[in-house]
Amino acid sequence: MFTGIVTDVGRVVSVEPAEAGVRAVIESAYPAEGIAIGASIACSGVCLTVVERHPTDAGGSRFAVDISPETLDRSSLGRWQSGTRINLERSLTLGDELGGHIVTGHIDGVASLLERTEEGDMARFSFAAPPALSRFIAEKGSVALDGTSLTVNTVAGDVFTVMLIPHTLLVTTWDDAREGDAVNLEVDMMARYVARLQEASAAPSAQS
The missing domain is CATH 2.40.30.20 (Elongation Factor Tu (Ef-tu); domain 3)
Known part of the structure; x- marks a missing residue:
């Protein structure tokens, strides 16, 4: 669950074909140690699951997400390429301020x-x-x-x-x-x- 309040602008590092859909690697200012494998991050509004993450020299992270064919069909993520800038938001935790509105990350x-x-x-x-x-x-x-x-x-x-x-x-x-x-x-x-x-x-x- 998200609020629609963007907390970082990330950059797509790479997009590679997978067995089904694609795998994208995204660079962000979020510290790698604060991102759990399996965590949800809204990327351009789409809720995606972190499957890999590594720290960067600047103190941020590079994390990988798998994007299904269904998501590619319903969203603009099929247009991603290396260098694309994207809005990012971490998922809500208990006690966070609800500054926007309830957002699921499921694109219509x-x-x-x-x-x-x-x-x-x-x-x-x-x-x-x-x-x-x-x-x-x-x-x-x-x-x-x-x-x-x-x-x-x-x-x-x-x-x-x-x-x-x-x-x-x-x-x-x-x-x-x-x-x-x-x-x-x-x-x-x-x-x-x-x-x-x-x-x-x-x-x-x-x-x-």
């Missing part, structure tokens, strides 16, 4: 960045959501985009906007974002459950 789909507009020292981003997911996105609700917890400003059909403050642009990969980029989208968990309950209540009851 990929949104497309339509436009970036500078507004003073802030930036407004406009995205097109997959049609099947747009009903879960509400004005003033929360979304996780590439692992970042953001508040939805406006919604019009499948298009929604968010505003990023200078701090978020500084400590994440968002200042690198450009029109046409594919972005990992996780809709708010509560919105998904509310929609499912509505569907269940609207379904005709079974006849005996």
